Amino acid sequence: MLSKKQARAFFLGGTLVTFLIFIGLTIYSFSKGNDQTNRENLTADVVRGKEIWESNNCMGCHTLLGEGAYYAPELTKVVDRLNIRYDGNGEEVIKSILMSPSPWQLNGRKMVAYGMTEQEAGDVIAFFKWIGKIDLNGFDRVISPLAKEKMNK
Amino acid sequence: MKYKSQKVAYWFFALSMLLLVLQIVYGFVMGFARIGFDNLHEFVPFNVARAVHTNLLVVWLLSGFMGAAYYIIPEEAQRELVNVKLAYVQLISLALVGVTAIVGFHFNIWEGRKFLEIPRPLDYLVVVNVLLFLGLILTTLFKGKRQTTTALVLSMGLLFAALLYLPGMIPFDSQVTDSFFRWWVVHLWVEGVWELIMGGILSFLLIKLTGVDREVIEKWLYVIVGLTFLSGVLGTGHHYYYIGVNKIWIIVGGIFSALEPLAFLAMALFAVNMYRKGEKKHPNKLALYWTLGAAITSFVGAGLLGFAHTLPQTNIYTHGTLVTAMHGHLAFWGAYGMIVLAIISYSLPNLTGRKLYDSSRGRMAFWLANIGMLGMTVAFGVAGVAQVYLERKFKMDFMLVQKEIAIHFVVLVLCASIFATGIVLYIIDFYKHGRPTDEALEINE
Known part of the structure; x- marks a missing residue:
């Protein structure tokens, strides 16, 4: 024993x-x-974008790399997805949401109006684009924003 | 109660109950927002409610663990706490740091890192607070007449929990590395060192409630915490499958996560067997309900439901969905919420001298809280599985899916109301016990 x-x-x-x-x-x-963290492509814009992402607790609603609060859409590959939906104008759409002085309210759920400057919005987009190029061991295919948008179109 | 200084535990428990109520209030704010009633958006947007809800969870559990330590350590070490005044200073500073952090969240002052939203300057205050706490507990333990395994495991859990807070304070430029080390804190807390704390409290309660020989209980305590670390440390890998790190974690995380339920199964079997073996029939039935309930519910919530979604083949679909919320709610409730309520139920009559051992209100509190939480888990589960199929398999748009599954949040809010009723009854019972008193020293158990 x-x-x-x-x-x-x-x-x-x-x-x-x-x-x-x-x-x-x-x-x-x-x-x-x-x-495989895409570290070599980290630029000052991307790092500033991450700081904005964190200081506004975006993860408190959205998910990124599958981590967050499941209240608002997954933002991994969001630029690619919106480019398909808005005929190549994905970045402009994201900028207008981030710079909007009133809450963005698509499909009923309100987003906080951050009223960012163009520079800040650009940094967040650089951050999203950097995130979109990380090798996620196949998870990107499951959330498959590109396939999804083609199907919804 | 055997030592006057144990009374300080009461106030940590009281703080814990207050924060639990607040946590539930913010949970309701989120539940209603998901149904479409987000009228509070201007003052409490979802991300604020979410950060407050999860941080209050951490703080009320920590306050409960600290109260448990202030109650258990003097009794195990057989001496008074080394400095009671400093313990009250620690309590007040803990409450102040917690409240400041939560007020700050409402003004966009935070770090935006899931579970670790407390801003950096407050992190340093947390460190000072925890160092003070550990200083008091460890000095009491090592100046004491004996150092029992139960006390050592509990103290080791608290010490490691403090040390593991540090990796979360290292700044990283990369989101992936940041996330990687954030899990060192969050995972290694909840699926590692917090289980030592839980094991320590469980062991203390079983010794007191069942009368089984300490040597037998403490031997199995070692086996259980051994299994916990053996599976839980490398089980961290299940957070690394799809966040941008090497594939090696899919293999390692997959294998060791599958072993994690074993530790919880062992804990459940251990608690039930000790209860059966025990010849002592302690009159505090409510404490026994919560103790056995914690061991069994943690196996279902943390063990089985965790296993169900940490298999890499499943997780690739469930990662980042409400399935995580399903597992999270029952796991935290079973493993940590219930063990805190167990130690409170056991110690309150001893601290106050009022032996409300088996009130019908207390039993109602137990059953309503548990039935409510199980219902919430099922509601999250159905919503999560529907989300997985509609969004991940059938490629529907995120927001369209959210509209489809909104009905499950109506069920969630209803079940949360049952849960909240149970907690209110528990707190009424807490209040009815009155304040701790030195006179309780003279009353034998």
Whole structure:
């Protein structure tokens, strides 16, 4: 029968081993050749866009890379999707939503009116475009905005 | 109650109850907004309600865990808390930081990172607060007459929870890296070190309520927390499948996430078996309800429902849908909400000297809260599965799908009302116990 000492050894040993493997895998997945985070294309615009994204808690309604609040649309590949819907004018549409002084209210749900400047809206779009080029291990095909828009059209 | 200083636990529990009520209020704001009644949009837009709802969850649970530690550690270490005044300072500062953060959310002051919305300057205050708490708890433990496994596991959970808050404070330019390390905090909290805290509290309650030998209970406690870390640490990988990191996490996360229910199953079997083995029939039936309820509901909510949507083949469709909300609600409720309510139910009669052990109001609170939460889980689940099929499989537009599934949120709000009624009854019971008193020291259990 298992003794208390053996049970403690199982807990401490198992924890140590799995933590070490976890740290090793973290290093592996960000190492050269294995990193698929699109880090090399990070520009100052993209970083500013991320700051705007965070400082307004956009994730409190939308999802991005599948993470967020499921109240407003997924925004991974949003530029591509709106380009199809609005004949290549996706970026203009996003800008007009972000710069609007009154709440955007398509299909009933209100979005906070952020009244951004053109520069700020441009940064957010740069951020979305950078997000859209990340390799998502096939998730992008499932949310498949391009196929979806073609089907809805 | 064996030591006067344990009384401080009462006020942490009271703060916890207050924040739980607020959390439920903001939950209703979101539920109504999803049905179409977002009349409060101008003052409380959805993203504010959401941030307040999830952050209050974290703070009321932490306040409950801290109260549990202030109650359990003196009793386990067999001495008074080293400094009671500082414990009250810690309580007040915790409340102030929490309230400041939540007020700030209403004025667009936050970080916008799911679950970690508290702005950076307040993060530093959280760190100071938690360091003070840990200082008090650990000094009491190590100056005490004995260091039990239960106390050590509980303290280790609290210490690791504090340490793991730090990766969430590192700034990253990349959304992917940011998200990657954010899960170090969120996942390793809820599917790692918080389970140590839960295990520690569960072990303390089982020792007190069942009378089974401490050595037996603490041996199995090690096995359970061992299983938790063995599966939970590498199980973090299930958050990494589709956010832009290497495919290796699909294999590793898939395998270890599938093992995660084992820890919860072991916890449920452990609690039920100890109850059956126990010869002592403690009169505090309500504490027993909540204790066994926590062990069983956490297996269903965190274990089974977690397993159902962390398989990579399923998760590719369910990632970023309401299926996550389904799992999240029952998991947090079962594993952490109920264990906090269990320790409160156990300690209140001891702190106040009023032995309201088995009131019909208390039993109603238990059943209504649980039935309500199960109903909410089903409503989220049906909405989530419908969303997966309509949006992900049939490629319908997001907002059209939301209109189709709005009816499930009517059901959600109805079930949430049942849940809220249960919580109100629980809080009435809490209030009826009165204040903690030194006279309770003389009353034997």
